[in-house]
Amino acid sequence: MKGIQIERVQAMIEQLADYGRNADGSITRPSYGPAYLAAQEWLAEVMGQAGMEVTRDAVGNLTGTYAGQEEALPAVMTGSHLDTVPNGGRLDGALGIVAAIECVRSWQEAGWRPLRPVKVLATIEEEGSIFGLGCFGARVMAGEFAGSNPDDLQDKHGRRLSEFLSDQGLPPSALVDAVIDSSRYHSFLELHIEQGEELDLKQKPFALVTDIVGIDRHWITLSGQANHAGTTRMDRRRDALVAAACLIQQVYEAAIASNGGYVATIGTLTVSPGATNVIPGVVELRVETRAADNGRLEAAHTHLAALLEAVGRRYGVKGVISKRHTTPAMQLPEGVLQELRLAVEAAGFPPAEEMPSWAGHDAKILAEHIPSGMIFVPSIKGISHAREEETYWEAAAQGIEVLNQALKRLACQRETLGTGGK
Ligand SMILES: [Zn+2]
Incomplete structure (x- = not known):
């Protein structure tokens, strides 16, 4: 044979x-x-x-x-x-x-x-x-x-x-x-x-x-205030994109710190109104996390919600998870x-x-x-x-x-x- x-x-x-x-x-x-x-x-x-x-x-x-x-x-x-x-x-x-x-x-x-x-x-x-x-x-x-x-x-x-x-x-x-x-x-x-x-x-x-692995997708909206890019003082801004940038970085660092426990990806970002001379008022993005363990996935979700809250407070922006879709591990x-x-x-x-x-x-x-x-x-x-x-x-x-x-x-x-x- x-x-x-x-x-x-x-x-x-x-x-x-x-x-x-x-x-x-x-x-x-x-x-x-x-x-x-x-x-x-x-x-x-x-x-x-x-x-x-x-x-x-x-x-x-x-x-x-x-x-x-x-x-x-x-x-x-x-x-x-x-x-x-x-x-x-x-x-x-x-x-x-x-x-x-x-x-x-x-x-x-x-x-x-x-x-x-x-x-x-x-x-x-x-x-x-x-x-x-x-x-x-x-x-x-x-x-x-x-x-x-x-x-x-x-x-x-x-x-x-x-x-x-x-x-x-x-x-x-x-x-x-x-x-x-x-x-x-x-x-x-x-x-x-x-x-x-x-x-x-x-x-x-x-x-x-x-x-x-389980896959957890979050649809996130960060709402600040669109305003004039010249006349609005830096300390008076509520810039949704700056808040989003901070969130993205922190989500990334947290996934690295999990040491292989989970991975996180932000693969989409929409900036409104999306003009060079307007402070971004609204940003929509999606965060996807994956883990082989459902407890890990849930912990990553809780952490994401806490980061969103903290970033919102820091930049005067309201952050909400408008939709979540989870397929368990x-x-x-x-x-x-x-x-x-x-x-x-x-x-x-x-x-x-x-x-x-x-x-x-x-x-x-x-x-x-x-x-x-x-x-x-x-x-x-x-x-x-x-x-x-x-x-x-x-x-x-x-x-x-x-x-x-x-x-x-x-x-x-x-x-x-x-x-x-x-
Ligand atoms: Zn295949």
């Missing part, structure tokens, strides 16, 4: 990258676009060659099923997303799909059949580039949009999801039709590039993911993590690095319904969502071998696993 062949994985990555490759080498493959559909068609063909039966659900998620000895048993599922961000890299999402296909292909070559069916999943719209909703395809599977109307979801040009669906010959009832029955799934594994620099810095070939279940540790051992590797994921993933959505786990392989210099996205292939080969061993273990297991944390 030849097992996993990394050259084939690399070749599949290059072939997939041809769908949506830009002149500069980056990849733009938005969901439902021509490049996406062609990639999906190619993937279906490759899955078929690897002995899988291919289906596409009502919203556009693609699944290849490798039959098990006992078809009635709930399936083991693995995979990742097929869409990319604009000008993204060729590994984000794609690697998790082709790695899974390579595992199945090696079984087919060896004439090996698992007890349970194994499904390779290629989700649609994980990046949220079209509708602004991250992990959209997985969320639909999880039933999060079952009560929504496909006319209500629009892209930035006002084009509705219902139009995207009808163009594809998909039914208007897609948001209901694509909901999965989670009792039909035993477990889910996702292999993904880390997208951070931890593994590269530590020179580790792969890591097992313990938690997926998700601890991946110990049962799956333990299976992954045993897979590492079975592959003959020393105990793996374990770490949280600082990016959101489909596995976080599915983990609420199906016992789920994740494997990270290195991102060179931590670069992702960019043309320079790259991995160390010898390391990736080890991560894929862990995926292979874990899938084999899970797919031969009679017992069920729990979705709960430690």
Whole structure:
């Protein structure tokens, strides 16, 4: 048995990258676009060659099923997303799909059949580039949009999801039709590039993911007094932008002081009225914090509210958090993590690095319904969502071998696993 062949994985990555490759080498493959559909068609063909039966659900998620000895048993599922961000890299999402296909292909070559069916999943719209909703395809599977109307979801040009669906010959009832029955799934594994620099810095070939971070977004308005930039004395000003600058700096310093506990980003800023000769009266900004621990996330929120209050007092500005949107951190279940540790051992590797994921993933959505786990392989210099996205292939080969061993273990297991944390 030849097992996993990394050259084939690399070749599949290059072939997939041809769908949506830009002149500069980056990849733009938005969901439902021509490049996406062609990639999906190619993937279906490759899955078929690897002995899988291919289906596409009502919203556009693609699944290849490798039959098990006992078809009635709930399936083991693995995979990742097929869409990319604009000008993204060729590994984000794609690697998790082709790695899974390579595992199945090696079984087919060896004439090996698992007890349970194994499904390779290629989700649609994980990046949220079209509708602004991250992990959209997985969320639909999880039933999060079952009560929504496909006319209500629009892209930035006002084009509705219902139009995207009808163009594809998909039914208007897609948001209901694509909901999965989670009792039909035993477990889910996702292999993904880390997208951070931890593994590269530590020179580790792969890591097992313990938690997926929570994300806390705050919409903040600082209201001072717009006034004449020449006639208003410096000690009489209520400058909203100066207050905002102070807040931004303090939020940044506090996140640094947390020593890896959480990260904070201010990525948007709107200044009104926005004229050279007018003191800024109103500033709107958004603060995003992320932590693997929900207590940490809440503490960061409380601290942010206190900083806002203090900055407001100092500059005579009123600061309010007008809206807050929190998605809590998700601890991946110990049962799956333990299976992954045993897979590492079975592959003959020393105990793996374990770490949280600082990016959101489909596995976080599915983990609420199906016992789920994740494997990270290195991102060179931590670069992702960019043309320079790259991995160390010898390391990736080890991560894929862990995926292979874990899938084999899970797919031969009679017992069920729990979705709960430690
Ligand atoms: Zn991704």
